[in-house]
Every structure is written in structure tokens, then in C-alpha cells.
Amino acid sequence: MMDGGRTNRAAPVFILLGPPGAGKGTQARLLQERFGLVQLSTGDLLRKAVADGTEAGLKARPIMEAGGLVTDEIVLAILRERLAAPDCAKGVVLDGFPRTEAQAEALDRMLDASGQSIDAAISLEVDDVKMVLRISGRMTCGSCGEGYHETFKPPRVAETCDACGATDMTRRADDNAKTVMSRLDAYHAQTAPLLDYYGARGVLHRIDAMREINVVADAIAETMVGETA
Secondary structure, X not given: OOOOOOOOOOOOEEEEEOOOOOOHHHHHHXXXXXXXXXXXXXXXXXHHHHHHOOHHHHHHXXXXXXXXXXXXXXXXXXXXXXXXXXXXXXXEEEEOOOOOHHHHHHHHHHHHHOOOOEEXXXXXXXXXXXXXXXXXXXXXXXXXXXXXXXXXXXXXXOOEOOOOOOOOEEOOOOOOHHHHHHHHHHHHHHHHHHHHHHHHOOOEXXXXXXXXXXXXXXXXXXXXXXXXX
16 A cells, blocks of 8 residues: 555645646546545646635635735645645645746645655656647537547547537637647746756656546556555
8 A cells, every 4th residue: 555654644746747748737637536546636736725715715816816926825724724624634746836946845845834745756758749639639628528639539420529519619729730730849948947856855756648538547556566565
């Protein structure tokens, strides 16, 4: 079990790093199912905090309604509130945070105050050219939400959902080759310092994310078990 040997230790904290389309959300959900970890997506946390009217959520509401960027201080406050919940006792996996070295430093300070630390920062490594192809061909059934890909997972009948038979396939406006490449460039520029940051602390693990989902999941799980043994 992943928590073997963790008696009287703080709940583990893992970070998933990776560009858009690398599979962070998918892998976070699999880790949640496999180890009982709680997936914490900062975007979801912000929306829930606003909906619930928490102290931090009330601060975030006007900023989000105005289309602005919520400050790191507010994000960390919301994250701190969530980490204190009982269901986080087995550990959490952070998806989408931190994104910058400044956020990573602030996160470390916050965790240190509660006796926690980052157990592993897992970087999902991708091939940019292949990633452009992977993302730019994505489409989703507008009725049931089933996902498809023009090349890797096309529906049996063109533009028709295998699951529900609907014909209203949708494609995100920013899932085109030019936009995807721009997003990848931005990710690499912004996140390269994070890789150095966690590498220097000995908690960075690089995983080839271009493989099958289950193969990637097994590689991540092996890494996590090793870190918490």
C-alpha cells in the first residue's frame, strides 16, 4: 500500500506537471481511484469556494466575475481551506498548481506551516509535435460528453457518437495546431524553472506521457509508492 510506513507522518502531497493535453486530469483521477488520494484542481477549487461563499471565495468572486486573475494569496488560502478537510487525510494530488516558481515557493511555505511537504513532483513529458496532433484532433459529443479524436479514436460513423448516437460533435476553438503550439511554448517557458526547482529538491520525477494511459498510470504509481514507502 502507498501509505505503508507513513505512521504519524503528514498526509502525502503530490504534484502533476505537464502541458495541456498531457493527461494530468486523467492521471489525477486514476490516482484518486487507486490510492484514495483527493484530486485538487485549482480551477475547480476556486469555483466551489465562490459557490460556497467561503472567506477566500468571497475575495475571489469579484475578480473572477471581472475576468481577472485571482492572486496567488487567494489561491493558497482556498487550497489551505481544502487541505484541512477530513477527506484529504490520505493525501492529495495537485493538478494545475503551482505554475510558477514563486507559487512553488509559497506552496512550500504553506505546507511547511502544517508539517507537510511535497512528496513528489511528477512531470508528464510529451513530444511537442505529436502533442499538437493529439490535441488538435480532439472532439466531444455535445450530448453525452464522450470524447473522440479524428486520428486516434474516431467514431465508427463520422460525426456520430458511438455511445448515444448524437450527431452534435463539438471542437474547442483553441484546439487548432497554431494555438496548441503557442500553449506548449508558453508552458515550457513558464514551467522550466519549476522543473529545476523541484529537481534541486530531489522530488522531481519525469514520466513519458506519450504512452498508453494505463502504462503511464503504472509508472506514476510506482514512483509514488517508492516515495512514500
